[in-house]
Structures are given as C-alpha cells and as structure tokens.
Amino acid sequence: xxxxxxxxxxxxxxxxxxxxxxxxxxxxxxxxxxxxxxxxxxxxxxxxxxxxxxxxxxxxxxxxxxxxxxxxxxxxxxxxxxxxxxxxxxxxxxxxxxxxxxxxxxxxxxxxxxxxxxxxxxxxxxxxxxxxxxxxxxxxxxxxxxxxxxxxxxxxxxxxxxxxxxxxxxxxxxxxxxxxxxxxxxxxxxxxxxxxxxxxxxxxxxxxxxxxxxxxxxxxxxxxxxxxxxxxxxxxxxxxxxxxxxxxxxxxxxxxxxxx
Amino acid sequence: xxxxxxxxxxxxxxxxxxxxxxxxxxxxxxxxxxxxxxxxxxxxxxxxxxxxxxxxxxxxxxxxxxxxxxxxxxxxxxxxxxxxxxxxxxxxxxxxxxxxxxxxxxxxxxxxxxxxxxxxxxxxxxxxxxxxxxxxxxxxxxxxxxxxxxxxxxxxxxxxxxxxxxxxxxxxxxxxxxxxxxxxxxxxxxxxxxxxxxxxxxxxxxxxxxxxxxxxxxxxxxxxxxxxxxxxxxxxxxxxxxxxxxxxxxxxxxxxxxxxxxxxxxxxxxxxxxxxxxxxxxxxxxxxxxxxxxxxxxxxxxxxxxxxxxxxxxxxxxxxxxxxxxxxxxxxxxxxxxxxxxxxxxxxxxxxxxxxxxxxxxxxxxxxxxxxxxxxxxxxxxxxxxxxxxxxxxxxxxxxxxxxxxxxxxxxxxxxxxxxxxxxxxxxxxxxxxxxxxxxxxxxxxxxxxxxxxxxxxxxxxxxxxxxxxxxxxxxxxxxxxxxxxxxxxxxxxxx
Numbered sequence: 022x023x024x025x026x027x028x029x030x031x032x033x034x035x036x037x038x039x040x041x042x043x044x045x046x047x048x049x050x051x052x053x054x055x056x057x058x059x060x061x062x063x064x065x066x067x068x069x070x071x072x073x074x075x076x077x078x079x080x081x082x083x084x085x086x087x088x089x090x091x092x093x094x095x096x097x098x099x100x101x102x103x104x105x106x107x108x109x110x111x112x113x114x115x116x117x118x119x120x121x122x123x124x125x126x127x128x129x130x131x132x133x134x135x136x137x138x139x140x141x142x143x144x145x146x147x148x149x150x151x152x153x154x155x156x157x158x159x160x161x162x163x164x165x166x167x168x169x170x171x172x173x174x175x176x177x178x179x180x181x182x183x184x185x186x187x188x189x190x191x192x193x194x195x196x197x198x199x200x201x202x203x204x205x206x207x208x209x210x211x212x213x214x215x216x217x218x219x220x221x222x223x224x225x226x227x228x229x230x231x232x233x234x235x236x237x238x239x240x241x242x243x244x245x246x247x248x249x250x251x252x253x254x255x256x257x258x259x260x261x262x263x264x265x266x267x268x269x270x271x272x273x274x275x276x277x278x279x280x281x
Numbered sequence: 282x283x284x285x286x287x288x289x290x291x292x293x294x295x296x297x298x299x300x301x302x303x304x305x306x307x308x309x310x311x312x313x314x315x316x317x318x319x320x321x322x323x324x325x326x327x328x329x330x331x332x333x334x335x336x337x338x339x340x341x342x343x344x345x346x347x348x349x350x351x352x353x354x355x356x357x358x359x360x361x362x363x364x365x366x367x368x369x370x371x372x373x374x375x376x377x378x379x380x381x382x383x384x385x386x387x388x389x390x391x392x393x394x395x396x397x398x399x400x401x402x403x404x405x406x407x408x409x410x411x412x413x414x415x416x417x418x419x420x421x422x423x424x425x426x427x428x429x430x431x432x433x434x435x436x437x438x439x440x441x442x443x444x445x446x447x448x449x450x451x452x453x454x455x456x457x458x459x460x461x462x463x464x465x466x467x468x469x470x471x472x473x474x475x476x477x478x479x480x481x482x483x484x485x486x487x488x489x490x491x492x493x494x495x496x497x498x499x500x501x502x503x504x505x506x507x508x509x510x511x512x513x514x515x516x517x518x519x520x521x522x523x524x525x526x527x528x529x530x531x532x533x534x535x536x537x538x539x540x541x542x543x544x545x546x547x548x549x550x551x552x553x554x555x556x557x558x559x560x561x562x563x564x565x566x567x568x569x570x571x572x573x574x575x576x577x578x579x580x581x582x583x584x585x586x587x588x589x590x591x592x593x594x595x596x597x598x599x600x601x602x603x604x605x606x607x608x609x610x611x612x613x614x615x616x617x618x619x620x621x622x623x624x625x626x627x628x629x630x631x632x633x634x635x636x637x638x639x640x641x642x643x644x645x646x647x648x649x650x651x652x653x654x655x656x657x658x659x660x661x662x663x664x665x666x667x668x669x670x671x672x673x674x675x676x677x678x679x680x681x682x683x684x685x686x687x688x689x690x691x692x693x694x695x696x697x698x699x700x701x702x703x704x705x706x707x708x709x710x711x712x713x714x715x716x717x718x719x720x721x722x723x724x725x726x727x728x729x730x731x732x733x734x735x736x737x738x739x740x741x742x743x744x745x746x747x748x749x750x751x752x753x754x755x756x757x758x759x760x761x762x763x764x765x766x767x768x769x770x771x772x773x774x775x776x777x
Contacts, residue, residue: 077732105734117729121747130743131733138734170747187733 025093027195027226028053028076032087035068035075041083045071047251048087053195053226060229060237062262063248064270064277069230070114072248073199076228077111078104091195105131106138110193112184114200119171124183127171128153128190135191156189160216178209185216196220197228202236214239234262234279249273300567308428310513311370317341320482323370327451330458333465340471340481347475353609354667354699355636357575359543367545369483371428371513421532422447424488424504426517434488436500443499445529446491450518453489460491464522468551468586468615476547476609477584480516484549487517492527492558501757503532506548508568508579514545521551523558525591530561532760541577543606548583556591556618561599563756564612567767568604573662575634578606585612589621589647597624598641599755601764603771606635611669613642616650616678623652626752628764630771631664631696640670640701645678645711654685657749660696661772667699674711681711689719690748692741692772742769 028051035046045068053059063069075082076089078101089096096104119127132152133143144152157164162182172180181201188196196217202210217227217240229240237245237259245261246253247270254273255261265279311322320341324334349362422436424447440447446457454461471481488504508515523529546568554560562585571578581604587596598612614623625641643652658666672683689698704713722744730740746753746765753761 079728079732100737101728101731102734102736105732111732113729113732117723117725119726119729119744119747121750122743127730127733127743130730130735130739134734134736134739191734 024054026052026090027055027057027092028228029090029093030087031090033072033075033084033089034086035071036083036085038081038083044085045082045251046075049248049251049253051246051253053228055194055226056221056223057244058221058227058229058240058242059244059246060231060242060262061246061248061253062231062234062265062279064232064273064275067248067275068251069232069248070199073111073114073197073228073230076104076197077101077109102134103138105191105193106135108194110188110191110196112181112188112196112198112201114203116172116175116180116184118173120173122171124167124169124171125153128167128187131187131191153190156186159219160186160189161212162186177204178206178212181205181209181213182216185213189216189220194224195226195228197230199230200232201229202231202233210236211239232277232279234266237262247273249275300569309370309372310368313368314365315367315369315483319369323483323485326370326372327454329451329454332462333454336466336471337482337484340478341483343472344475344478344482347478349475353638354665354669354701355607355638356665356697357634357636359580359607359636362543362545362580364479368513369516370485372485421501421503424449424502426486426488426504426506426515428485428508428513428515439499440502444493444496445498446489447502448489450484450487450489450520453491453520457489457491460522461489461520464520464551464553465518466551468553468588469549469584474584476582477549480518480547480549480584483514484516484518487519487548488521488531488533489519490521490529490531492521492523492529494524494555495526496524497527498529501530501532503534505534506546508544508546514547516546517548519548519550520553521560521562522553523555523560523594525555526557527555528559530563530757532563532565532757534565534567543571543578543580545580546582546605548585550583550585550612552585552587552596554587554589554591554594554596554621557593558591559595559597560587561597562587562612563760564598564600564602565760565764565767566600566602566604566608567771569606570604570633570635570771571606573633575606575663578635579604581605581608581610583608583610585610586615586642587613587623588615589618589623589650591621592618592647593620593622594618595622595624597626597755599624599626599752600628600639601752601756601767602627602629602637602639603767605637608635608637608639610639611641613644614652615644615646616652616681617646618650619647620649621647622650624755625652625654625656626755627656628659628749628752628768629657629666629668630659630661630768631666632662632771634663636665636667638667638669640668642671643673643683645672645674645681645683648677648679648681650678650681652681652683654683654687655751656685656687657752658687658689658698659692659745659748659768659772660689660698661692663695665697665699667701669701669703671703671705672713674706674708674713676707678708679710681708683713685713685715687715687717688748689717690745691719691721692745738773739769742772745772 030051033049037043247255269278320337424434469477552560568579596614616623623643629637631637656668660666668687674681
C-alpha cells in the first residue's frame with residue numbers, strides 16, 4: 022500500500038503577479054513523504070525563496086500551471102492562514118518585527134486560531150503558558166524572549182530560533198525553513214539545528230531551503246535537490262550536498278560556491 | 282489580543298453598531314428651537330439659582346454673535362446644522378431618587394450597555410474583566426447620564442465617607458453652589474469658542490467631582506453618557522476639582538442609537554488641579570459613527586481643558602475615539618504651576634466615512650513644566666483623520682519641555698491622515714521634540730501573521746493594537762481590555 026505524500030508538487034509553474042513576463046518556477050516536481058527531510062539547494066535567484074513563499078500562500082505569485090497537494094488536498098483555494106492551520110509552517114528568511122505586540126500575545130493568537138480551525142476550544146492563559154514553557158525547553162529558547170515584542174531588537178540568531186520555536190508551539194507537520202542558516206554563527210546554527218532535530222519524529226517533515234551545505238552537517242537530509250533557474254536539475258542523497266561543497270554550482274552553469 | 286472567537290461573537294452581537302438600540306421611554310422634551318426662553322426653560326427645570334441663569338444668558342447672547350468655526354479640517358465637510366431644529370432638553374419623565382425607583386427600562390438600557398447601576402455589581406460589566414488580576418476588581422462609581430439628565434450615581438455614600446463629592450452637576454449646583462460658582466467657566470470661559478459658548482447657555486447635566494486636600498479617591502469614577510431621544514442634542518458639562526495633594530482617576534464612556542439623521546453632542550469638561558494634585562481623565566468614545574455612506578452619526582464637538590494651577594500638579598488625558606461621524610476635540614492642559622506636568626495620549630480611529638480633527642494644546646506658563654503628547658491615528662475605509670496640536674512655551678516657562686509623538690497608520694487606499702502641529706516657543710530655555718510617522722499596514726507584517734494561522738482581519742487588529750499599545754497602557758486595566766475589543770470591532774470589514 023502506498024502512503025499519501027505529505028507534500029506533492031507537480032509540474033509547478035509560477036510567475037510574478039505584478040510582472041507576468043517573469044516566470045520564476047518552471048515546472049517543479051517534488052514529493053515529500055511523512056517523516057522525510059528534503060533539502061533544496063541552489064544559487065542566488067534560482068527560485069528557492071519563491072517556492073517557499075508559494076507553498077505558504079503568499080499572493081504576490083500566480084500559479085500558471087501544475088498543482089500543490091498537501092495531505093492529498095489541493096492547496097490552491099487555501100489562504101496562508103488556512104495552510105498554516107492545516108500544518109504548514111514557513112520559517113522566514115527575514116522574520117518581520119511587529120511593534121507593540123509581545124511574542125506571547127502573538128503566539129496566543131496563532132495557537133487559538135489553529136484550535137478554532139480544528140474545532141477545539143481556545144486555550145486559557147494558564148494552559149498556554151504551560152505549553153509555551155514546554156516548547157521553550159525543547160527548542161532552547163529563553164522564556165524571557167516571549168515577553169519581548171515579536172522579533173523587535175532580536176539578534177539574527179534569536180530571530181531564527183524564535184521561528185523554530187513557533188513551529189514547535191504550533192505543532193506544524195511540515196516545516197519549510199527558508200535559509201534559516203543564513204547569517205548565523207556556528208553556535209546559533211547548532212542551536213537552530215538541534216531544535217529542528219528534536220522535532221523529527223517519523224511523521225513531521227522538513228523542507229530545508231539553503232544556499233550552503235553546512236546546515237546539512239547538522240540536519241541530515243534524506244534527499245537533496247538542486248534548483249537552478251526555476252527547475253530541479255538534479256536530485257540525490259546527502260552525497261549530492263558533498264558534491265556541491267566540492268564543486269559549487271559550476272557544473273550547473275552558475276559560478277557560485279556552495280560553501281561559506 | 283482579542284481572539285477570533287471573541288471578535289466573531291462581538292461582531293455578531295452588533296453587525297454594525299452594537300449600541301444602536303433605542304429605549305422606548307416616556308420623556309419630557311423641550312420643544313425644538315433655541316432662544317432665551319429655551320435657556321430659561323432649562324434653568325427653571327433644574328431650579329437653578331439666579332446667578333447661573335444670568336451666566337447662561339450671557340453665554341447665549343455671546344453665542345448669537347458668534348459663527349461656527351471653519352478652520353477645522355474635514356475633507357467631506359458636513360451639512361449646515363440647524364440649531365432651531367434641535368431639542369435642547371430631554372429627560373425621562375419619572376425622576377428617580379433611589380435605584381428602586383429608577384425606571385426598569387433605564388436599568389435595562391444600562392444593563393445592555395454593560396454598565397451596572399446596582400452597587401452590588403462592583404465591576405463594570407465588561408467582558409474579559411474577569412481575566413484581570415484581582416487587584417483590578419475594585420469598585421467603580423458610575424454616574425449615568427441619559428440624554429439631558431443624570432439618572433443615577435452609584436457609591437455616593439462610600440465616596441462621601443472619603444470626603445469625595447461625585448454627583449450630577451445639577452445636584453452640585455443645589456448642594457455645593459459655592460464650589461460650582463467658583464470654578465464653573467474658570468478653565469473654559471463661557472465665551473471660549475462657538476460650541477463651548479453654546480454649551481454654557483444650554484448645558485443640561487454632567488458630572489461634578491470634588492476631591493478634598495490630601496485625599497486619594499478610593500475608587501475609579503466614571504460617567505456613561507447615553508443619547509437616546511431623537512432630534513436632541515446632548516450638552517453635558519463636567520467639572521472636576523482636585524485640591525492640594527488630591528488624586529483622582531475618572532473615565533467617561535459614550536454611546537447613542539443608530540439614526541439616519543445627525544445628532545449634536547457639544548460637551549465641556551473642565552479640570553482644576555491644585556498643588557501636587559493629579560487628575561487622570563480617560564475617555565472611551567463610541568458614539569454612533571454613521572453608516573458607510575456617511576449617513577447619520579454623532580457630531581462630537583467637545584471642549585476639554587484642564588489647568589495645573591499649583592506647583593507639581595499633573596493632568597493626564599487619555600482618549601480612545603472610535604465613534605462619531607465627526608470628532609472635533611482638543612483636550613488641553615494649561616501648565617501654570619511650576620514643575621507641573623501635562624499629558625495627552627490619544628487613539629483616534631476613523632473608518633466608514635468618519636472624520637476626526639483632534640489633538641491637544643499644551644500651554645506652558647510655569648517653570649520646568651513638561652508635557653507629553655502621544656497621538657495614534659488609524660484611518661480605514663474612507664475615514665479622514667487629522668492631528669492638530671499646539672505646543673506653546675510662554676516667556677516665563679523656563680526650561681519647559683515638550684515631547685510629541687504623532688503616528689498614523691493607513692488601512693486601505695481610500696482613507697487619509699493629516700497632521701497640523703503648531704509649536705510656539707517664546708523663551709530660549711524651552712525645548713520641544715516632535716516625532717511623526719505615517720505607515721501603511723505593511724504587507725509583510727500581515728503575511729507574517731497570516732502565515733502563522735491568524736486570519737487577515739485578526740492580524741490587522743493585532744497590528745493596530747500593537748500600534749496603540751503606548752496609549753492603551755495608560756488606561757485603567759479594565760478599560761484597556763474594552764478598548765482592545767472596541768478597536769477590533771470598529772475595524773471589522775476594513776480589509777479584504
């Protein structure tokens with residue numbers, strides 16, 4: 022019996038809504054089964070971040086061809102909030118500051134939105150706090166961070182850590198990490214990776230989007246895909262990342278290294 | 282944060298404006314029209330002393346020679362007000378003495394508004410207040426003004442034990458004439474401006490507060506203004522006096538039925554703070570705003586001013602203005618005492634076709650006086666929101682300092698935000714800082730919230746609440762909860 026893929030992308034073509042002449046994704050096929058970790062690697066401008074944002078439902082893009090299925094259901098008609106509530110989590114490359122809104126307040130709104138979506142009662146303040154504390158311990162996030170405004174004055178590492186923490190709090194089943202390694206020193210990278218690894222449970226899946234292979238030293242992928250100019254040009258196992266480390270993207274016609 | 286479920290519930294309760302119902306009750310009316318006999322009628326209804334009638338008549342004669350101000354910035358304008366078509370007095374027929382005698386329909390009205398007139402209910406009936414920490418559960422004394430008269434003031438006895446007088450102003454005229462005569466018009470003179478002068482002539486009721494020397498008022502005081510009758514104006518007058526070292530926090534809330542025609546509300550509030558006294562005055566204004574075509578709604582033309590008479594006195598205005606078709610008000614502070622302090626914290630929201638021209642005046646007279654102005658304007662729908670402020674530092678105001686922060690946020694592309702800051706510094710040692718910003722609800726912030734499962738509408742209300750945090754944190758705890766919800770409901774339908 023074949024299992025339903027968690028994510029199934031078929032022949033996905035995407036253009037910019039404001040500039041339809043620009044086709045960013047040109048026929049992507051990708052299947053992620055529950056529990057798997059996939060990595061999409063590619064040089065600048067290859068369409069990596071676009072793919073992440075399209076999956077999360079950002080409306081700046083137009084899907085001209087192909088489909089995205091999540092748990093066997095077409096995502097086309099779902100807004101970003103519905104996708105999030107269904108279990109898709111996008112860890113932003115550049116997490117946004119929200120002045121005047123504490124991390125606690127923000128997460129309370131998100132958790133309860135999901136509970137309402139699932140037809141459950143909203144959690145009261147006590148239950149939420151307990152939940153936050155447990156996840157803060159798991160992801161190595163200082164609880165004090167939750168009292169600060171969302172991402173305001175956070176260091177690069179804190180922002181990325183807070184993203185992973187949110188995914189844990191929301192208990193999402195598919196984590197899309199958009200260059201979560203960029204701008205991190207080794208210590209911060211380790212903490213973020215340990216957070217992700219602590220969530221790997223055989224069901225939850227991850228899509229790691231990265232330019233550099235070093236993240237994959239800490240979060241070991243099942244499959245690696247090379248994205249160049251809107252197409253997946255090569256797929257393979259962990260060893261593909263090693264090849265990229267050695268040769269950069271030159272074999273794919275782009276003169277960029279894949280190491281920092 | 283108000284959650285999705287709460288907003289849905291609140292919105293269901295009030296598809297458009299929750300408090301738009303009318304109470305069917307027998308009322309005494311003055312016939313529409315305004316001349317000296319109207320002024321005499323109101324004065325005699327209230328059995329006022331001769332000096333007050335004279336004062337009213339002086340104001341009325343002055344008003345007849347005045348013209349409506351035109352400098353106010355209202356891009357949509359408004360049709361001329363026919364002052365002869367308004368009734369200047371409406372009162373429920375049965376004049377209540379105790380709670381048992383209050384017309385049950387009135388009790389029901391205030392119950393619907395969430396305001397308990399029964400002293401056994403010490404909490405304001407605000408949803409969510411139960412989540413507040415226990416120390417917020419102190420009693421709140423309420424003066425309820427229904428059209429032209431005060432129908433009930435609670436906790437008068439407890440307050441009297443502390444020496445605090447809290448009563449309808451008409452009662453104060455009867456029982457404490459020396460205080461009223463001394464202070465009425467001392468901050469806002471009868472000749473001050475068109476609407477204040479009209480108010481001086483025809484004011485009906487309002488609250489009177491007197492806090493004696495050294496007394497910290499033991500509870501929050503509040504007044505709920507309710508316009509009910511058709512074709513009437515509400516002209517209330519509030520006077521608060523805090524003697525040396527006294528401390529008082531006062532809150533007013535306002536609602537009115539939904540009607541197609543506009544109704545006039547021209548109030549005057551005067552605050553007097555003596556040496557070392559503190560007055561904190563908060564407003565949650567939720568008059569009927571009219572519909573999305575600009576039909577109906579309250580004209581809220583209000584004069585509010587306080588004076589820091591003694592050294593180290595402090596007056597703080599906090600306002601959350603979400604209602605009214607037009608809002609025209611500038612709660613101000615005259616900083617006369619040395620080292621006195623004036624504050625103005627404002628959130629003004631215009632949605633639908635609402636127009637607001639609001640801000641403050643800080644007049645620095647004494648040495649080392651300081652003032653803080655934080656204004657947050659939110660424009661949605663076709664709303665037009667104007668901040669207008671004056672910072673004046675007189676010659677003697679040595680080392681005076683003002684800090685002004687003026688932020689606007691735009692939701693959608695049919696609304697407007699405007700700023701008219703005036704700064705008038707007449708001595709070398711005084712300083713003023715001004716910061717201003719205008720932002721749109723940022724797409725990336727919205728997407729960040731929705732990508733976490735928060736609906737777009739809740740996301741806007743979350744972002745706007747964050748934007749208003751500095752002002753909401755100035756409100757008494759129970760009312761901050763209320764203000765959050767009010768904002769969420771007022772913004773409903775502004776996105777998508």
